[in-house]
Amino acid sequence: MKKKLDKKNGIQDIAEALQLSPATISRVLNKHPHVHEATRTKVMAMVEQIGYRRNVMASGLRTNKTHTIGLIVPRISMFVHAEIITTIQNGLHSHGYNLIICQSNDSVEMEKELTETLYASRVDAVIVACTLYTSDFSHFDILMKNDIPVIFYDRVPVKPYPGCIIKGDDFRGAYLGTSHLIELGCKRIAYISGPLVCSIYIDRYTGFKKAMAQHEIPVDKDMVFYQELNADNARKAMHMLFAKKPYPEAIFAANDVTALAALGFAKEIGIQVPKELKIVGYSNDPRSAIVSPSITTIDQFPTQIGKIIVQELLKILKNGTGGIAIDPSPIIMPVELIRRMST
Amino acid sequence: MKKKLDKKNGIQDIAEALQLSPATISRVLNKHPHVHEATRTKVMAMVEQIGYRRNVMASGLRTNKTHTIGLIVPRISMFVHAEIITTIQNGLHSHGYNLIICQSNDSVEMEKELTETLYASRVDAVIVACTLYTSDFSHFDILMKNDIPVIFYDRVPVKPYPGCIIKGDDFRGAYLGTSHLIELGCKRIAYISGPLVCSIYIDRYTGFKKAMAQHEIPVDKDMVFYQELNADNARKAMHMLFAKKPYPEAIFAANDVTALAALGFAKEIGIQVPKELKIVGYSNDPRSAIVSPSITTIDQFPTQIGKIIVQELLKILKNGTGGIAIDPSPIIMPVELIRRMST
DNA sequence: ATTTTCTACGAAAACGTTTCAGTAAATAAA
């Protein structure tokens, strides 16, 4: 009934009201040249008046651009990712892009599904921090094939795969943390790692081993754990570590959640930190600063990472470089050791 | 050059390959009845084979449905919101909806802008947790006018405004927290509130006053603060509270961040918690559980809130009820006092 | 046998933009 009454939006309605063709209106809106100044102002006035907003579906269908970026991330609640996402979102917004944020929940299956959905939405690009267990990357092929650029960050493909790669210097972070412990006189250092499928944990483990080797300290296999880094698993590992003496002198956790749980466990069984046990975490989660003793950790400067992601993304979108890698060599972001009371 | 070579996706291509009309393919994909079983399987096979994915822009243009929901939230890094968002996202995903998450950063200006962008994207609905300072809601009118339903949650309009409203029982939460402190024998209770423009802080303040009045304890104006609830402001408030005696016996913070900062301050100046000062926070932020002493707080059950939001949203989307409120009376979610070491 | 209902499909219009090709008028160059 009121279909025609209040449907006074749309380029055609503006055209009609102004006795112009839709084409002209479109040109004004898209800032094309070759449109008379008087016409431009007239159109803009009308646009303002009826509160016109471009229908992105129609224009997207025509131009094959959605001005929307997809993002797949394991969990938005992880501190580093939350920071990065916020930076990306603000950065993209100021350039007229929307962001569809999806959580894979560390499920490869979900990651696949989300990739398909994002493709169906015809996003202009996809930003991905992979699952803990993503070792096969073929589900991203559909994006590449359709010239949708992909930027991997943080947890990135371990085998060569087209797409831009931006990652923290995980090797160096772990190296710094371990060296720090060694310099404090620790020899029996336990290492709690994430699954060694995931790029960041591979690199961190390598960094740990490098530091140990450099000081000629053997790595005790019984003091190294590979597991999903949550509080429960951390407690289990601690249980094993403190089942019999000699106890470890230090714990390097590849994750602040794990470090926090380790600290909690130590407190419970009456081990003094840092006197009897030193703890180093990873990521500079805000929680690591407020517990007592506060936990030494590695800062990844997530805001910086976010900025670089936006920068690279805009570059790619501008150049129209499709899925094919522009620069195959990954961008590696610096990290820093944050010394606190736990060491 | 290869435009026609690899562009073998699309309903028309399937139709061509199978000697059918696009209409039939569409019917198969949309599970319309009146399509022969043999045809259906043939089509589905081809869909599978070429990896067809519906172009949501084309279908959206036609049907005026995007299967995308917009979400505006102050900050995704806030614990309660992160939880709620995750629940919403998972819930919607299993029903075939995408979620565009936007952060207003507690800026009204940004909230306006994001609303416009979401309208331009023609999302099927919008979920909003308002800014701290949103007192005028007219920027949401454009959604209502265009029959895009809006669900407000947590921070909701304080004046009557169309749209579904889902909120925590902030009055009760504050009442519980305050009563708890009073029962522990506290009389000089400081209250650190957020700005009284925002629905949740109005309700919490009312709850606080109610509990105080019920026990005939006067509210000392010098011990009540209205401010943006971040760590810096919390420390300033603490500074004033402990500038001269008599010191407060308890602090009720309308926020766990504030409670955490208050605890930190107390520790620094050597005030013993809970012996000399009791602290209650709000939201059950994970951080409140890991500090020592752990902080008593109010749990809002964010997962439950998320579930209800999804439930209501799906109801609205199914019924096709536009922007006009279906049920003008807000849904109020229960809260619970979590007793910890700080009281 | 005739009429009615149902099934399975096709033709074509529509959704709101963008853009190509075209044109008439105005200006510049010859």
Place this chain on the structure above:
DNA sequence: TTTATTTACTGAAACGTTTTCGTAGAAAAT
């Protein structure tokens, strides 16, 4: 003056779906 160029615009096709309407044949009802 004629011809070429530029400017300011229009008409119409296109993007990939969905959906209405129509139709031919099959099945059911009369």
